[in-house]
Amino acid sequence: MAARAGASGAIDDFMDALLDRAEALAARHAPPADGFASGPLAFGLRTVGAGYRKRLTTALAFARNTPAPIGLRVIALDGAAGAGDPPGWDLPVTEPAHLERLHERPGLVGRYDPDTRTWRVLSRARNLALTWTADAAALPEWEDSCPLRDILHWHSAGTDWLLLHAACVGAGGAGVLLTGAGGSGKSTTTAACVLAGLATTGDDFVLVRPQAPPRAHALFDTIKLDDASLAALPSWRTAVANPARPHDQKARLHLGQARPGALARDGLALKAVLLPHVAGTARSRIAPASPAEALRALAPSTMFLLRGGAASGMAKIGALLRTLPAFHLALGADPMEAAAAVADFLERA
Amino acid sequence: MGIELGDRFVANLAAVAHEAFDEETVLINFERGTYFSLRGAAPAIWTLIQTPATVAEVAAGLAASAGPLPDGAEADIAAALDRLHQEGCVATAGPTDGPREAATIAAGPYAPPVVEAFHDLKELITIDPVHETHEFAGWPVRPPSYAVEP
Structure with a gap:
């Protein structure tokens, strides 16, 4: 491939070369691809490093699909497991986004995390992505809750769906975003x-198709609870997947293991957006909210947590909120009472 | 005030995503981790600076839709633009090179512009310009080599 012009072109070339190198390493060292499919998303994952493979696939196991579906190919490399160290960000810094080590072009996105020495790159033109970390054992514990989320978010920018920072619950095939x-x-x-x-x-993160009729699908099977929530819902205690977690990390539950029937495998038809806040009252209350209030609750946290693709993400979220009614959900002190209020709302939606 | 009245102002779309609903426009500055609710005349002002415009041209554009503006409206418009400029949502496009015809928009009766800023999610942005530029030995910087080792 001919070298592209300018500093930006040099970064593009660097990221393409990273992908080339990842393909070569995966061909030599990785076992056959793990396949995953959920709703509109399908991808295959080849991983160098058994420990990294386990960390990446536990939250995705509910969506395992054999053989690997035709779709995005993702390569995961653990430097400490034989893939070697990834290069650092030794690149020109010519745009504000480069201060976040984020480089974004219509067909190519990449980001480098200097703390964990991890590259994540997606080429839409090649339908190929990589995550290459120096030592998978050193990645923060919370990453197991939402593996590959940056890559899958970038991938969504070229589709009619998106990742949202939201929860989703439902009954009878209908659901609400929280x-x-x-x-x-x-x-x-x-x-x-x-x-x-x-x-x-x-x-925490769900796949959503915003166009009418909007629909949500599962991306990860995790629920994260802090100690206070575990105390309020003690029947989850036996399902905690990380009992030896650091004190500042939340307990992680994997529904695919603990309550596989609770995952809506065919997705949920969205009926409304609920904006919860802890009121601590005796009873939960639901009252109308404006679309702009819903946008302020949904879009900033989604766009700040999932970097890149801001303009297309905003337009998709706007389209979703023109379709769905929004409501404030003032949460009472008892989570089970709040759940009953949501169930009652769903029955009437 | 940090802006010059003769300047033209333009929405900084390199850093800001926006979405308009009936009476409110939401801006998200994804470089700074801030977001904004624009109400009153502020959504119309935001629409009018999608192409560079002076305060007077914005006022003329509002008046073309809403009718004669009350006393103090230009000062309100300038204050709203100054706030958005300070927050990195509006860029200055340099001094005016002469009056331009006011853009036309559909807006209701004039109400003073409201710019409500939200800074509660700034911690989600990991950028630290002082630290980062120190590490990179200044801004911008071009290191001698950025090739991938074979």
């Missing part, structure tokens, strides 16, 4: 709803 910043009660409400018999497509 959206808000950390601490708004999304995860606790989701965990309580599952105990109450509702289905879910996730508590």
Whole structure:
């Protein structure tokens, strides 16, 4: 391939060369691809490093699909398991996004995390992505809850769906999004709803097709709960997958193992967006919200957590909120009472 | 005030995503980790600076739709633009090179512009320009080599 012009072209060339090198390493060292499919998303994952493979696939295991489907190819390399160290960001810095080590072009996105020495790159033209980390054992524990989320987010920019920072619960094939910043009660409400018999497509990031009729699919099978939520919902205690977690990390539940029937494998038809906040009252209350309020609850946290693709993401979220009614959900003190309020709302939606 | 009234202002779409609903426009500055609710005349002002415009041209554009503006409206418009400029949502496009015809928009009766800023999610942005530019030995920087080793 001819070298591309300018500093930006040099970064493009660098990322393409990383992908070439990853393909060569995977061909030599990786076992056959693991396949995954959920809703509109299908991809194959080849991993160098057994430990990294386990960390990447546990939250995705519910969507395992054999053989690997035709779609995005993802290569994961653990430097400590024989892939060698990835190069650092030794690149020209010519745009504000480069200060985040983020480089974005219509067909190519990449980001480097200097703390974990991890590259993540997606080429839409090649339908190929990589995540290459120096030592998978050194990655933060929370990454197991949402593996490959950057890559899958970038991949969505070229499709009619998107990843949203939201939870989703439902019954009878219909569901509602729960959206808000950390601490708004999304995860606790989701965990309580599952105990109450509702289905879910996730508590933190979900796949959504925004065009009418909007629909949500599961991407990860995890629910994360802090100690206070575990104390309020003690029946989840035996399902905690990381009992020896660091004190600042939340307990991680994998529904695919703990409650496989709770995952809405065919997705949920979305009926509304709920904006939870902890009110601590005796009873939960639901009241109308404006589309702009829903946008402020949903879009900033999605766009700040999932870097890149801002303009297309905003347009998709706007389209979704022109279709769905929005409501404030003032959460009462008892999560199971709040779950009953959500179930009642779903019955009437 | 940090802006010059003779300047033209333009939405900084390299850093800001926006979406308009009936009476509110939401801006998200994805470089700074901030977001904004624009109400009153502010959504119309935002529409009018999608192409560079002076305060007077923005006022003329509002008046073309809403009718004569009340006293103090130009000062309100300038203050809203100054706030958005300080927040990195609006760029200055340099001094005016002469008056331009006011853009036309559909807007209701004039109400003073409201720019409500939200900074509660800034910690989600990992950028640290001081630290980063120090590490990269200044801004911008071009290291001598960025080839991938075979």
